[in-house]
Amino acid sequence: MGKVTGLPPARVSIEQFCVDCNRPGHGKPFFPSHPELSVSWSHQNGIVMAAVSTFDIGVDVETLGSIPVDSDFSENVLCDAELEIFNKLPATSSDGASLKQLYVARQWVRKEAIVKLGGCSLDRLSKLDLGELYFPDFSLDTFQRINSGCDYAMIDISIVNRVCLGALVWRGETQGILLSATKEGRNP
Numbered sequence: 001m002g003k004v005t006g007l008p009p010a011r012v013s014i015e016q017f018c019v020d021c022n023r024p025g026h027g028k029p030f031f032p033s034h035p036e037l038s039v040s041w042s043h044q045n046g047i048v049m050a051a052v053s054t055f056d057i058g059v060d061v062e063t064l065g066s067i068p069v070d071s072d073f074s075e076n077v078l079c080d081a082e083l084e085i086f087n088k089l090p091a092t093s094s095d096g097a098s099l100k101q102l103y104v105a106r107q108w109v110r111k112e113a114i115v116k117l118g119g120c121s122l123d124r125l126s127k128l129d130l131g132e133l134y135f136p137d138f139s140l141d142t143f144q145r146i147n148s149g150c151d152y153a154m155i156d157i158s159i160v161n162r163v164c165l166g167a168l169v170w171r172g173e174t175q176g177i178l179l180s181a182t183k184e185g186r187n188p
């Protein structure tokens with residue numbers, strides 16, 4: 001936020017407001033002094049991911065170990081088309097990691113980031129179809145990749161031997177903004 005506005009970080013205040021309860025203190029964060037900027041953050045087990053943008057964004061980060069491998073979880077997260085992809089995956093890859101767990105973890109962070117964006121509620125994750133999105137190449141340890149499809153575009157992030165996965169999501173129609181910002185050399 002300091003970088004985007006030039007304000008000293010100590011002078012940046014962030015508040016939260018929940019539209020479901022119509023109350024402050026939790027829910028989507030915002031900058032009272034700069035309501036035109038979107039902010040999102042996520043943290044787990046000492047890992048933090050945060051983003052500030054001139055258009056609506058949402059982020060989520062999870063450690064792979066926190067993702068359950070049971071079928072109840074995958075059925076709560078994945079839609080029918082994604083379950084079909086999931087069911088065809090081998091239980092393990094050549095290096096012993098569970099491709100099924102990596103797939104459900106990837107869709108979970110993408111969908112959680114969409115929830116943060118305000119595009120979906122937690123109880124409707126299995127109605128959200130991201131099956132058209134590119135399935136990341138898990139042979140790469142650390143990467144960022146821009147993905148577009150469905151109503152959303154996103155950057156998938158995978159860090160440190162796949163111990164941690166993250167996603168930064170925005171609405172598909174705003175993708176041109178991000179691409180032009182990147183082209184001009186500014187940090188999106």
Ligand SMILES: [Zn+2]
Pocket residue numbers: 018019020021022026027
């Ligand atoms: Zn609430």
